[in-house]
Amino acid sequence: MPSKPEQSAISVSEALNIVKIGLESMRMRIIGEVSGFTGNRYATKYLSLKDSDSALKCIIWGNVYKAAGVDLKDGLEVEVEGKFSVYPQKGEMSFHVSKIHIAGEGQLRLELARLEARLRAEGLFDEAHKQSPPLLPRKIAVVTSPAGAVIHDITKTLARRWPFAEVLLFGVRVEGSEAEERIVEGLQAADVSQADVVILARGGGSFEDLLPFSSERVVRVIAAMQKPVVAGIGHEPDISLADHVADLRAPTPTAAAEVVSTPNVDDIQQILMGSSRSMSVALQKKVRLLRQQLDSYSSRPVFSGPEALLQVRAMMLDSVLQRMTAQMGRGFEAQSAKLLRAQEHLHKRGNTLVEQRRHRLEQNAQALDALSPLKVLGRGYAAVFDEESGEVLDTVEAANIGQDIRIRLKDGQLDCEVKGVRHG
Numbered sequence: 001m002p003s004k005p006e007q008s009a010i011s012v013s014e015a016l017n018i019v020k021i022g023l024e025s026m027r028m029r030i031i032g033e034v035s036g037f038t039g040n041r042y043a044t045k046y047l048s049l050k051d052s053d054s055a056l057k058c059i060i061w062g063n064v065y066k067a068a069g070v071d072l073k074d075g076l077e078v079e080v081e082g083k084f085s086v087y088p089q090k091g092e093m094s095f096h097v098s099k100i101h102i103a104g105e106g107q108l109r110l111e112l113a114r115l116e117a118r119l120r121a122e123g124l125f126d127e128a129h130k131q132s133p134p135l136l137p138r139k140i141a142v143v144t145s146p147a148g149a150v151i152h153d154i155t156k157t158l159a160r161r162w163p164f165a166e167v168l169l170f171g172v173r174v175e176g177s178e179a180e181e182r183i184v185e186g187l188q189a190a191d192v193s194q195a196d197v198v199i200l201a202r203g204g205g206s207f208e209d210l211l212p213f214s215s216e217r218v219v220r221v222i223a224a225m226q227k228p229v230v231a232g233i234g235h236e237p238d239i240s241l242a243d244h245v246a247d248l249r250a251p252t253p254t255a256a257a258e259v260v261s262t263p264n265v266d267d268i269q270q271i272l273m274g275s276s277r278s279m280s281v282a283l284q285k286k287v288r289l290l291r292q293q294l295d296s297y298s299s300r301p302v303f304s305g306p307e308a309l310l311q312v313r314a315m316m317l318d319s320v321l322q323r324m325t326a327q328m329g330r331g332f333e334a335q336s337a338k339l340l341r342a343q344e345h346l347h348k349r350g351n352t353l354v355e356q357r358r359h360r361l362e363q364n365a366q367a368l369d370a371l372s373p374l375k376v377l378g379r380g381y382a383a384v385f386d387e388e389s390g391e392v393l394d395t396v397e398a399a400n401i402g403q404d405i406r407i408r409l410k411d412g413q414l415d416c417e418v419k420g421v422r423h424g
Contacts, residue, residue, distance in 0.1 A: 016088040023084035023093070030095065031103050032056065034076045039065075047072065049080065049095070057094045058082075068100040070110060079103045108207070112214055116241055119216070124223045130247040131228040133197045133260050139166045140260055141195035141227075143186040146171030150203050150253045154232075157257035161264035168195050174202040179212035184221050191225045197260050198225070200242060201232040201253035213240035222246055232256025383408040387415070396421050 010018075032049030039045035045060040058080065065072075072078065081099040086092070102110040119125065140158065144150050146169060155167055170193075172186035173179045183200075190198045200222070202213070212218065213233050222229050222245045231246035232253040243249040250256035258264075263271065384393040387404035399405070399418050407414040 012091070013088055016086050016091060020086040020088065023086060025083075027081070027083045029079060029081045030056070031077065031079045034072050034074055034078055037072050037074055045072070049078070057092070058097050059094050060097045060100070064098060065100070070100055070102060071113070072100070076109075077103045108211070112211075112241070115214070115216060116244070119219055119241065119245070124219060125244045129223070133228050133230055133248060135263070136162075137165050137196035137260060139168055139193075139195045141168045141170060141190035141193055141198045142201065143170045143172055143183065143190050143198060144201040144253070145174045148203065150201050153254045154199065154201060154257040157254050158261055161258065161266075162261035163265070165261070168193055175205065175209050175212065180215045180218060183212055183218050187218070187221050187225065187229075191227050195227060198227050198229045199232060199253070199256045199260060200229055200246065201256055202234065203253065204235040204238060210234055210238055210240050213242040215241075218242055219245045230256045230259050232259075396423055 030049060032051055035048045035050050035055065037045065037047040039060075039062075043062055045062070045065050047058050047060070048055045049058055050056070070078075079101045080095070080097045082095055082097040085094060085096050087094065123129070142151065142154055144154070151169065158165060158167060168190070170186040170190050172182040174183070187198070187200065200213075202210075210233065213231075219241045222231075222242060228247040230248045230250055231240075231243045232250040232255055233240050233242060234252075236251040248259060250259050384399075385391065385406045385408065386393055386398075387406050391398075393399050393405065399421055401418050401420060403418045405416050405418060407416055
């Protein structure tokens with residue numbers, strides 16, 4: 001049997017080039033977890049895709065990564081499409097990625113990241129829109145599941161830290177298909193209640209469990225609420241979009257209860273005790289200052305020797321009194337002279353006026369005397385009056401037979417009765 005011709009050996013480069021041509025002819029899709037991701041925004045990206053047993057080195061060119069529109073990070077599960085290749089110089093094999101997709105939960109996270117970016121661009125997460133929880137709230141609304149450890153922890157914390165507040169529970173479903181609708185209803189009801197602040201809370205859970213708190217509708221309802229909202233959703237690492245839009249984010253539901261009850265009873269007691277001590281110290285300092293001022297005032301001459309001050313004032317008063325007395329004396333002399341001259345003038349003027357008034361009075365008396373009814377009666381005339389009415393009877397027409405009349409003469413009057421009436 002003839003033997004096969006022996007194949008001639010080839011160089012390393014030739015072997016690697018043959019392998020390279022063969023690998024690059026195969027395109028495939030691979031799912032794995034990102035590990036060791038490196039590279040800046042525009043340069044080539046390097047990473048490994050791994051599963052529980054193996055790891056594969058991958059290369060993503062900058063333009064491919066930018067077109068994919070994803071943000072890769074370690075731990076993210078992705079689905080990539082591309083082909084194998086060999087780097088002949090080092091004999092290293094790698095997978096050259098041409099397409100990238102987020103796989104499973106990663107796709108949900110991508111969609112959530114896009115929603116967050118859109119809402120953030122609208123300004124829903126801006127600090128300018130956030131309110132501070134009120135101090136010493138009287139009523140606290142809690143939107144959470146009515147069953148479970150969360151509401152128990154919140155009420156227990158509030159009872160310990162601020163027992164004066166009334167807790168208003170708005171029980172809702174916090175996971176499942178109806179959770180989003182129930183959370184929205186609970187928040188809206190809490191916003192129109194008499195509560196001073198609202199706690200939105202739930203316990204820890206998986207990424208999918210917390211998705212209702214990242215829904216766009218829940219975020220917009222929180223952004224529109226008039227009352228301040230404190231979010232206590234999940235545990236420390238869990239961050240939902242509700243945490244971003246809430247006025248304040250607490251790492252846990254219990255921490256949310258602590259936030260709305262700060263300062264607590266113990267804090268206020270410490271504040272009051274500190275204020276009392278400060279006031280006491282300030283009051284003692286003020287008393288010492290006033291005592292020093294009083295000592296300073298009491299040592300002044302006006303208090304230590306008031307008679308000296310009075311003597312100076314008395315001398316000044318005597319001097320002023322002397323000047324006033326001299327001035328008043330000169331004034332009195334001048335006024336007395338004026339008064340005497342005025343008296344003489346008034347005396348002369350008064351005599352003249354009296355004579356003038358006396359002469360005029362005599363003339364008026366003579367005129368009155370001439371017009372006096374008594375003067376007429378003295379010449380033999382009489383005046384007749386109606387006895388009953390006292391009216392003057394100046395015609396016979398005014399008299400009646402039998403009428404009582406009174407006749408006035410110059411020296412008296414006569415009571416008469418009309419016996420008859422004569423005309424003419």
